[in-house]
Amino acid sequence: MMAGRFIERIARLAWPGTSIDPLLRAATLEDGEAAAAAWRQFEAQADFDKLSWGQLRLISLAARRISDFAPDSPMRPRIAGIERSIWTRSQKVVGEARSALRKLSDASVPILTIKGAGRAAGGAASARGRIVNDIDILVNTEDLETAFDILVADGWTPSSSGSPLYNRTRLGHATGINFVRGEFGNIDLHRTAFHSPFDEETEDAGIWARSLPGRLGGIDLRIPAPLDAIVIAIAHGTLDAHKSSDWLADIAQAIDEGGEWENFVKTIGKRGMAPAALAALCYVRDRLDRDIPAEVMAEIESTAAAQPLRLAGTIAEARPKSERFDLAWLARAATKQRRLFRGRRKDRGKRSPLVLASPFGSPLASRTQAADRGATAHLEVRLPLPGFDGTRDWSGSVEILLIAETPPASRRIEFEINCGSRHMARLRAVVRDRGARDVALRFRVPLHIAAGEPDPQLLAVPARSFNTKATQEELDRYGAVPFRLTAVKARPS
Numbered sequence: 001m002m003a004g005r006f007i008e009r010i011a012r013l014a015w016p017g018t019s020i021d022p023l024l025r026a027a028t029l030e031d032g033e034a035a036a037a038a039w040r041q042f043e044a045q046a047d048f049d050k051l052s053w054g055q056l057r058l059i060s061l062a063a064r065r066i067s068d069f070a071p072d073s074p075m076r077p078r079i080a081g082i083e084r085s086i087w088t089r090s091q092k093v094v095g096e097a098r099s100a101l102r103k104l105s106d107a108s109v110p111i112l113t114i115k116g117a118g119r120a121a122g123g124a125a126s127a128r129g130r131i132v133n134d135i136d137i138l139v140n141t142e143d144l145e146t147a148f149d150i151l152v153a154d155g156w157t158p159s160s161s162g163s164p165l166y167n168r169t170r171l172g173h174a175t176g177i178n179f180v181r182g183e184f185g186n187i188d189l190h191r192t193a194f195h196s197p198f199d200e201e202t203e204d205a206g207i208w209a210r211s212l213p214g215r216l217g218g219i220d221l222r223i224p225a226p227l228d229a230i231v232i233a234i235a236h237g238t239l240d241a242h243k244s245s246d247w248l249a250d251i252a253q254a255i256d257e258g259g260e261w262e263n264f265v266k267t268i269g270k271r272g273m274a275p276a277a278l279a280a281l282c283y284v285r286d287r288l289d290r291d292i293p294a295e296v297m298a299e300i301e302s303t304a305a306a307q308p309l310r311l312a313g314t315i316a317e318a319r320p321k322s323e324r325f326d327l328a329w330l331a332r333a334a335t336k337q338r339r340l341f342r343g344r345r346k347d348r349g350k351r352s353p354l355v356l357a358s359p360f361g362s363p364l365a366s367r368t369q370a371a372d373r374g375a376t377a378h379l380e381v382r383l384p385l386p387g388f389d390g391t392r393d394w395s396g397s398v399e400i401l402l403i404a405e406t407p408p409a410s411r412r413i414e415f416e417i418n419c420g421s422r423h424m425a426r427l428r429a430v431v432r433d434r435g436a437r438d439v440a441l442r443f444r445v446p447l448h449i450a451a452g453e454p455d456p457q458l459l460a461v462p463a464r465s466f467n468t469k470a471t472q473e474e475l476d477r478y479g480a481v482p483f484r485l486t487a488v489k490a491r492p493s
Contacts, residue, residue: 014279014318027062036069060086090132096185098217121214134186227259274303275314357429377482380459396492407476
């Protein structure tokens with residue numbers, strides 16, 4: 001008993017702070033008087049001119065209830081405006097995704113939507129104020145390439161660095177790929193619903209088998225069963241350090257819908273999620289007043305206690321963020337970097353080659369720039385290989401000299417070499433902000449081109465892609481950088 005109370009005290013360190021907790025209680029408590037008291041607590045301490053994005057999301061979720069238990073609140077017009085704004089944004093996000101969902105359905109690609117979109121697709125009245133900031137869709141592994149190609153053909157662009165051709169090579173190992181389109185379009189195409197360290201592909205089939213019918217944007221699809229929705233919410237929410245906390249409200253709603261706790265405990269154990277589940281469920285039980293079987297909590301506490309390092313890391317990463325530079329900040333940073341490193345280690349050998357720029361040497365750089373001054377910059381050029389005529393294989397190394405016209409920003413500069421429909425290599429340089437200027441870069445790249453393939457292409461690619469309202473500062477920091485190809489030296493092996 002003493003050990004259980006001690007473990008729960010540790011779990012409390014990850015609970016939302018006083019700026020979020022009253023909102024969660026106001027949005028979810030079944031006791032109307034307690035919910036009203038929570039809202040009054042929040043209203044008394046909040047500055048409505050400086051609300052965080054996380055607070056706005058929860059106010060929207062609680063808006064309908066607030067009109068019942070706080071009808072005389074002076075903030076009712078502001079609350080109604082927040083709800084309308086978030087509802088409108090959610091409708092625009094769903095509307096932008098409708099054509100892609102329709103085309104996936106028409107191509108007989110099964111879709112399972114998760115997180116906020118999954119709750120909206122369930123059709124529950126309580127989901128009215130829940131924001132749908134993006135559409136998270138899960139497809140079977142064998143459908144990934146088809147789904148990717150449908151999204152690209154429908155005008156969607158991967159938001160991460162690189163071309164669609166490169167991002168297509170990531171499908172087999174990336175957790176998901178985010179796509180953007182228009183002003184509001186945002187779709188996450190998932191291979192699995194879980195990031196490292198919670199990914200366990202052998203368990204994913206069970207989510208599909210237990211899934212339920214749903215409907216989003218007029219399209220029939222699947223949604224997770226309630227307790228699977230809880231597992232997914234915990235897996236994503238505990239990595240966000242309460243950037244937004246509506247996932248805890250999602251858990252409360254899923255508990256209300258019922259399910260088989262035995263399967264939940266097994267899934268948590270196999271995915272190594274006991275510490276994360278402990279932090280989330282202790283809060284939902286104690287602060288949101290949801291009934292969780294005692295034997296379920298006891299087993300989760302026992303498993304979490306047997307993993308002290310993982311428990312410490314989970315609590316460090318899940319606890320609310322602070323601006324202070326202290327031990328908690330260091331613990332969170334160390335845990336996050338360890339998690340990201342484990343993910344990269346899993347991907348090792350699965351990604352295409354990444355070639356970093358080599359030191360150029362100032363005399364050669366000066367001569368190259370002087371000879372090239374006045375030439376037209378491009379985003380894509382043919383990469384000529386002396387001796388390659390397409391009739392036989394070519395293997396060797398290629399030295400590429402180019403001048404990049406960098407904007408006034410410290411940033412990564414990204415290039416790719418692609419050959420027809422085949423991605424070959426990524427090239428990367430890092431530059432500091434010294435104003436808009438020309439930067440000389442040199443890359444040495446190993447290449448193999450099969451007979452019959454076209455000449456390879458060298459292209460500048462964005463370090464990140466955005467919706468249509470990207471600022472000039474964002475474009476300077478992440479957009480594709482025009483370049484002038486000055487020399488290519490090929491050495492056959």
